[in-house]
Amino acid sequence: MKEKSKQKARPYSAHDEVNVRTLTINRDFEVVSANGKFQKTFGTWKDRKCFEVFGQSEAVCNRCKVAATFADGKTRSFVMQLRDKKGTDGYYRIFLTPHRDDEGVVTHVVGMSIDISEWERDIEQSRTLLDNVPCFITVIDKNFKILTANKLVRETFGRYRDLHCFESYKGRKTVCTNCPARLVFDDGQTHNSLQEGYDKEGNRVIYMVTVSPYTMKGDKVESVVEMALDVTKTFFLEKELRAVRDFQETVLHNATDGIIASDADDVITIYNPAAKEILQYPFESVIGKKKGEDLYPAEFIESLKKVSRPVIHREGKMQNYKGKEIPVLFSGTQLKKRNGTVVGKVIFFHDLRDIKRLEQEVLDAERLAAVGQTVAGLSHGIKNILMGLEGGVYVVNSGIKRNDNDLIHQGWNMIQNNIGKISAFTKEFLSFARGSTPQVKQTEPAAVANDVAALYRDVTRQSGIAFNTQFNEGVAAAPMDPEGMHTCLANLISNAIDACLMSDTGHPEIIFSLFEKKGIICYEIRDNGCGMDYDIKKKIFTNFFSTKGSGQGTGLGLLTTRKIVQEHGGTISFTSSPGEGSVFTIELSRHRLPVPQVEDKQS
Amino acid sequence: MKKILIIDDEPDVVLYLKTILEDHNYETCVAHDADTGMNMALACSPDLIFLDIVMPKKSGASFYKEVKEHAVLKDIPVAVISGVGNAYGLKRSAFTDMVKDAHVEAPQGFFEKPLDVAALTAFLDEVLNKKREV
Numbered sequence: 001m002k003e004k005s006k007q008k009a010r011p012y013s014a015h016d017e018v019n020v021r022t023l024t025i026n027r028d029f030e031v032v033s034a035n036g037k038f039q040k041t042f043g044t045w046k047d048r049k050c051f052e053v054f055g056q057s058e059a060v061c062n063r064c065k066v067a068a069t070f071a072d073g074k075t076r077s078f079v080m081q082l083r084d085k086k087g088t089d090g091y092y093r094i095f096l097t098p099h100r101d102d103e104g105v106v107t108h109v110v111g112m113s114i115d116i117s118e119w120e121r122d123i124e125q126s127r128t129l130l131d132n133v134p135c136f137i138t139v140i141d142k143n144f145k146i147l148t149a150n151k152l153v154r155e156t157f158g159r160y161r162d163l164h165c166f167e168s169y170k171g172r173k174t175v176c177t178n179c180p181a182r183l184v185f186d187d188g189q190t191h192n193s194l195q196e197g198y199d200k201e202g203n204r205v206i207y208m209v210t211v212s213p214y215t216m217k218g219d220k221v222e223s224v225v226e227m228a229l230d231v232t233k234t235f236f237l238e239k240e241l242r243a244v245r246d247f248q249e250t251v252l253h254n255a256t257d258g259i260i261a262s263d264a265d266d267v268i269t270i271y272n273p274a275a276k277e278i279l280q281y282p283f284e285s286v287i288g289k290k291k292g293e294d295l296y297p298a299e300f301i302e303s304l305k306k307v308s309r310p311v312i313h314r315e316g317k318m319q320n321y322k323g324k325e326i327p328v329l330f331s332g333t334q335l336k337k338r339n340g341t342v343v344g345k346v347i348f349f350h351d352l353r354d355i356k357r358l359e360q361e362v363l364d365a366e367r368l369a370a371v372g373q374t375v376a377g378l379s380h381g382i383k384n385i386l387m388g389l390e391g392g393v394y395v396v397n398s399g400i401k402r403n404d405n406d407l408i409h410q411g412w413n414m415i416q417n418n419i420g421k422i423s424a425f426t427k428e429f430l431s432f433a434r435g436s437t438p439q440v441k442q443t444e445p446a447a448v449a450n451d452v453a454a455l456y457r458d459v460t461r462q463s464g465i466a467f468n469t470q471f472n473e474g475v476a477a478a479p480m481d482p483e484g485m486h487t488c489l490a491n492l493i494s495n496a497i498d499a500c501l502m503s504d505t506g507h508p509e510i511i512f513s514l515f516e517k518k519g520i521i522c523y524e525i526r527d528n529g530c531g532m533d534y535d536i537k538k539k540i541f542t543n544f545f546s547t548k549g550s551g552q553g554t555g556l557g558l559l560t561t562r563k564i565v566q567e568h569g570g571t572i573s574f575t576s577s578p579g580e581g582s583v584f585t586i587e588l589s590r591h592r593l594p595v596p597q598v599e600d601k602q603s
Numbered sequence: 604m605k606k607i608l609i610i611d612d613e614p615d616v617v618l619y620l621k622t623i624l625e626d627h628n629y630e631t632c633v634a635h636d637a638d639t640g641m642n643m644a645l646a647c648s649p650d651l652i653f654l655d656i657v658m659p660k661k662s663g664a665s666f667y668k669e670v671k672e673h674a675v676l677k678d679i680p681v682a683v684i685s686g687v688g689n690a691y692g693l694k695r696s697a698f699t700d701m702v703k704d705a706h707v708e709a710p711q712g713f714f715e716k717p718l719d720v721a722a723l724t725a726f727l728d729e730v731l732n733k734k735r736e737v
Contacts, residue, residue, distance in 0.1 A: 383716050383717060384716060386716075386717045387615070387616065387619070387716040387717040387718065388615045390619075390717045390718070391615055391616065391618065391619030391717075391718070392615075392619075394619060394622060394623065394720065395618055395619060395622045398622045398623075398625075398626055401626075407622065410618055411618075411622075414615050414618060414619075417615065418615070502659045502660070503660075530659055530660055533660075533661060533662050533665060578660065578661070579660070
């Protein structure tokens with residue numbers, strides 16, 4: 001712009017119309033001309049220096065741009081705060097242009113100013129807005145240089161000025177391979193992407209970024225705005241949740257126990273593969289379709305409701321898809337919210353079929369062992385009788401040789417006694433053999449005990465033995481062979497009586513009791529008789545023999561007793577000390593008792 | 604005449620043994636349990652003791668240990684008579700196990716029921732005559 005006129009600024013009427021204020025300043029900083037708009041804003045200017053007009057100061061401003069223009073003759077543009085005639089500060093975009101004379105010397109500077117206060121206010125507001133948005137906002141140019149960044153970016157990533165976005169966000173030296181901004185520059189569309197960077201302390205930051213075009217040049221995108229939401233916490237929470245979920249799924253999937261969970265309405269929500277394996281119902285027919293009560297027994301659900309803690313290890317039966325009963329071991333718990341509201345329940349069940357089979361095998365093995373011991377016991381009994389017979393014959397012969405009638409008589413008695421023993425032995429042996437097929441039916445345990453007790457009341461009274469019974473009548477009926485159990489108890493009480501008779505205790509006593517603990521029916525026979533010492537105790541259950549005198553006991557009593565108890569899946573055990581007495585205990589575990597063969601309609 | 608103490612709770616065995624021993628010119632004394640047996644041993648100083656293992660109250664094994672630890676009685680030979688026999692593997696070692704003391708010497712004789720009379724008398728001759736020679 002080479003203007004020759006150095007007189008008053010030409011009166012551009014247009015200048016007065018547009019919102020532009022113009023003035024001309026000479027080297028003495030005196031305003032030599034100005035347009036109407038200028039005067040209207042800043043007041044009178046005639047004979048005043050520019051810095052006086054703007055009320056900035058009384059001397060030339062520090063770093064005066066007009067002085068600089070006079071010095072270097074270059075045009076400049078800048079934003080400056082100026083005070084108008086009313087004393088209001090405003091922002092102005094100012095353009096300074098040098099005016100040269102014919103010799104090229106700058107004689108005047110022409111200034112034009114545009115009031116941009118409102119823009120600035122808008123920008124200020126936008127900046128405040130941007131700074132308060134809870135996400136990272138940056139504007140970047142085509143070269144990925146950050147033009148501006150909001151407070152959260154500054155606080156989180158630190159430096160951004162003159163940096164590429166990849167440097168600031170990630171500490172990288174090159175553009176990211178999955179850069180969404182590049183896509184925006186290419187197609188002008190908005191793009192989203194999950195990115196990972198590092199904050200100024202080096203911590204991982206995961207953010208979801210949305211990039212949109214910001215400024216355009218023609219149809220080319222000049223700059224883009226990146227808005228990124230910090231999802232680090234969410235990301236890690238999600239990851240953790242996924243891990244927990246994966247773990248649960250793995251546990252559910254691989255558990256060998258059946259697991260069924262149902263919601264507050266008892267509708268089944270979880271039915272794991274092991275549950276399917278046991279129950280055979282197809283998945284699709286159970287989840288969301290069946291209720292928990294359709295699958296497990298009502299009494300188990302009741303027991304769950306009754307207690308606040310988990311119910312563990314309760315035996316029961318479930319019906320599978322084909323209607324077959326499966327013995328299982330239940331555990332379970334109600335699922336509750338913190339406030340106690342029941343939101344569902346989860347049941348674990350263990351298939352007991354294998355265990356039941358193993359138990360049966362053990363029972364069979366025990367039975368076989370009992371047979372072996374029976375044979376050994378029998379041979380021992382037979383040996384004793386044989387000895388008695390041989391002895392009798394010897395004594396008789398000897399009596400004949402010695403011509404001793406008394407000795408002959410004694411020998412003959414011995415023979416007779418042993419023949420009598422054979423008869424008793426045979427009878428017991430038959431009863432022992434008979435028991436091989438126990439007649440099992442629902443039986444009141446106390447009824448058997450009462451029968452046996454009645455049988456021995458007279459004998460004990462005559463022998464001066466106190467006979468006390470303690471039967472818990474509440475022990476529920478159980479499948480057993482009443483006759484077999486009668487034999488067992490009779491044998492043990494008969495032994496206890498003998499033990500009392502063999503002892504010289506002043507107050508012989510037998511306590512016969514019946515009780516149940518944890519599903520085990522117990523018969524206990526306690527005496528304060530002679531007891532047994534180590535040697536006898538060691539033999540009593542490996543070899544059955546009699547310690548009773550001639551003609552009393554065959555050695556089969558305990559053998560028979562043990563056999564019958566074993567046929568009931570039970571055990572017989574004892575404790576004993578010489579001179580103090582013995583305690584024999586028959587323990588019958590309910591879940592091992594045989595299945596009734598004879599249905600007792602009355603029970 | 605040599606004196607032999609029989610300790611057994613079974614009258615049949617006692618009578619049988621007593622008769623055999625008398626037939627072979629031995630004097631006998633009898634006890635039906637271990638405690639009486641101990642008193643008899645002290646009272647009649649037997650040359651040999653026949654001992655049953657399984658008896659009420661105190662067993663033959665316990666009695667045996669007491670005898671072998673007794674200052675006066677420990678040198679009396681003991682023969683064990685048992686129905687518990689070979690079928691149950693009762694050997695000399697098993698007997699000392701029963702006595703629960705390895706330092707106690709094994710009994711001099713073992714006899715099973717039913718009795719082998721010839722073996723029994725041969726044993727008596729050997730043990731008691733040997734003793735006489737010493």
